[in-house]
Structures are given as C-alpha cells and as structure tokens.
Amino acid sequence: MKELLHALAPGDADWRIANQIDPLRLPAHVAIIMDGNGRWAKQRNYPRIMGHRAGVTVVGNIVETCAQLGLEALTLYAFSVENWKRPRLEVEGLWRLLRFYLRKELPKMMRNGIQFAAIGRIESLPEVVQAELQTVIEKTSNNRGMRLNLAINYGGRTELVDAVNAMLENARAEGNLEALEITEESIAEHLYTAGQKDPDLLIRTSGEMRVSNFLLWQIAYAELYVTETLWPDFCRRDLLEAICEYQSRDRRFGGLTRSPAPVVESHELLLDDEGLELPLAQLG
Numbered sequence: 001m002k003e004l005l006h007a008l009a010p011g012d013a014d015w016r017i018a019n020q021i022d023p024l025r026l027p028a029h030v031a032i033i034m035d036g037n038g039r040w041a042k043q044r045n046y047p048r049i050m051g052h053r054a055g056v057t058v059v060g061n062i063v064e065t066c067a068q069l070g071l072e073a074l075t076l077y078a079f080s081v082e083n084w085k086r087p088r089l090e091v092e093g094l095w096r097l098l099r100f101y102l103r104k105e106l107p108k109m110m111r112n113g114i115q116f117a118a119i120g121r122i123e124s125l126p127e128v129v130q131a132e133l134q135t136v137i138e139k140t141s142n143n144r145g146m147r148l149n150l151a152i153n154y155g156g157r158t159e160l161v162d163a164v165n166a167m168l169e170n171a172r173a174e175g176n177l178e179a180l181e182i183t184e185e186s187i188a189e190h191l192y193t194a195g196q197k198d199p200d201l202l203i204r205t206s207g208e209m210r211v212s213n214f215l216l217w218q219i220a221y222a223e224l225y226v227t228e229t230l231w232p233d234f235c236r237r238d239l240l241e242a243i244c245e246y247q248s249r250d251r252r253f254g255g256l257t258r259s260p261a262p263v264v265e266s267h268e269l270l271l272d273d274e275g276l277e278l279p280l281a282q283l284g
C-alpha cells in the first residue's frame with residue numbers, strides 16, 4: 001500500500017481514493033473478468049483486435065497497481081476454453097498480443113517482485129506461446145511479491161474435471177483407488193490455484209451479470225463487483241473504487257453480521273408453554 005501511495009501524486013483524485021482504503025482490510029486475492037474489448041473497438045469503428053490491444057495496456061497498469069497495493073494474488077481471465085469459438089484471426093491475434101505482453105511486461109514484473117503463473121489447459125496452446133509462458137514463469141519464479149495468475153484456455157468446469165482426474169490418477173498410481181476419499185480440501189489441493197487463497201473480490205467489467213465459468217470453486221464466498229466500464233477504459237481509479245466498495249461490504253461467510261441479533265441458546269425458547277412450536281413470526 002505504501003508503494004502505491006508513493007507512486008501517486010499527493011492530493012490528486014487517485015491519491016484521495018487510495019487514502020480511503022484501509023490497508024489492514026485489503027482483499028488478499030482479486031480476480032478480474034476483463035470484458036468489453038470488442039464493444040470498445042466497435043464504439044470506435046475499429047476491428048475487434050484493436051480492443052484487445054488497448055486491453056493489454058490496461059492489464060499492464062492494473063497488474064502494477066495491484067502489486068503496489070500489496071495484494072497477495074491477482075487472477076485475470078484472458079482466454080476461456082469457450083473462446084476458441086471466435087474467428088481464427090481473432091484467436092491468433094490474441095496469441096500474438098499475449099506474446100507481446102509477456103515480453104514487454106517481464107521487466108516490470110521483475111521490478112515489482114511479481115511471480116507469474118498461467119492457469120488453464122496450457123498444454124493445448126500453440127507451442128511458441130507455451131514456450132514464452134514458460135520463460136516468464138521461470139524468470140519470475142524466485143520473486144516473492146504478488147502472484148499473477150493469467151487464466152488462459154481456462155474453464156472452471158474443466159478445472160474441476162482436471163482436479164478429479166488428477167486425484168484418480170494419483171490414487172491409481174499408488175494402488176489406492178479403493179481408499180480414495182474426495183473432500184473439499186483434496187479438491188482444492190488439485191485445482192490450478194492449489195495453495196493460494198480464494199479470491200475475496202471478483203470484478204467484472206462491462207456490465208454483464210454472470211461469472212462465465214471463471215474460478216467456479218474458488219469464488220464461493222467472493223464479493224462480486226460489476227462495473228459498466230469497458231475493460232480498455234478500466235483505470236487505476238476504477239480498481240481503487242472497487243476495493244473501497246469491497247471494504248464497505250459485510251462479509252458473513254454464511255454466519256451472522258458483525259452486530260448479530262440475540263442468539264437463541266435453547267430450542268426450548270422455540271416452544272410455547274405446552275411444548276408446541278411457536279410460529280416464526282412470534283420470535284421477533
């Protein structure tokens with residue numbers, strides 16, 4: 001957080017919003033569905049790929065801001081398993097942009113201590129793309145700052161299928177299939193994000209109210225924040241506003257609010273003098 005405040009001009013709008021953020025209640029992990037590149041391009045009569053190109057610049061800025069804030073992890077949805085349905089030229093353009101991004105941003109990742117990871121079915125990507133991903137993964141592997149997960153050829157359902165198959169395969173290899181027990185912990189340990197905290201905040205740009213097969217397991221208790229802003233227009237201020245909004249939420253994880261109603265200590269309180277159940281309305 002200190003690093004971010006140093007990077008801002010004291011008194012300007014971003015600095016004022018950053019100062020409203022409580023550094024002790026930052027989300028540990030933020031996930032973002034970067035949507036709206038196509039609409040951004042359409043508004044300008046540009047080909048769609050120009051929207052993605054503008055989106056890449058925003059990725060660089062937002063990643064750096066998150067690292068300066070001191071987040072533990074940032075996960076960005078760059079390409080879904082469903083995105084192969086797009087025209088070949090767009091898909092190929094996205095691979096070119098990804099390679100450009102990796103080369104351009106590596107020095108910034110090193111400066112900011114970012115550890116880079118790619119999550120998804122990476123083995124199905126073009127080999128040149130896999131090779132460049134591997135280079136950045138290796139070069140940033142000793143960094144100890146924010147973890148940046150880029151979700152590429154990612155699907156929440158395929159991730160769960162891969163996790164279950166990995167468990168089956170391990171159990172088979174160990175001759176343990178009979179004893180295999182599936183638990184929430186064992187599933188989490190076999191996800192692409194194993195060992196990382198679940199996202200606290202899921203941001204989606206450009207207004208669609210859906211999660212689009214993103215981190216289905218991990219976002220069970222994430223706070224959702226949807227903004228109308230298109231991804232290429234999403235800026236540092238938008239991110240800081242999302243975090244302020246997150247800090248105003250009352251996270252209950254299925255429990256009670258911070259100022260809970262009196263707890264009913266005994267079921268006897270739910271019964272009247274004759275032992276009959278009281279209608280809920282009478283319980284106040």
Ligand code: FPP
Pocket residue numbers: 034035036037038039040052053055056059077078079083094097098099101150206231
């Ligand atoms: C959604 O916009 C965005 C994507 C499918 C890809 C996200 C890609 C980027 C932000 C750029 C590439 C990123 C890296 C790191 C290289 P859309 O095309 O679905 O927009 P629309 O809904 O307005 O059509």
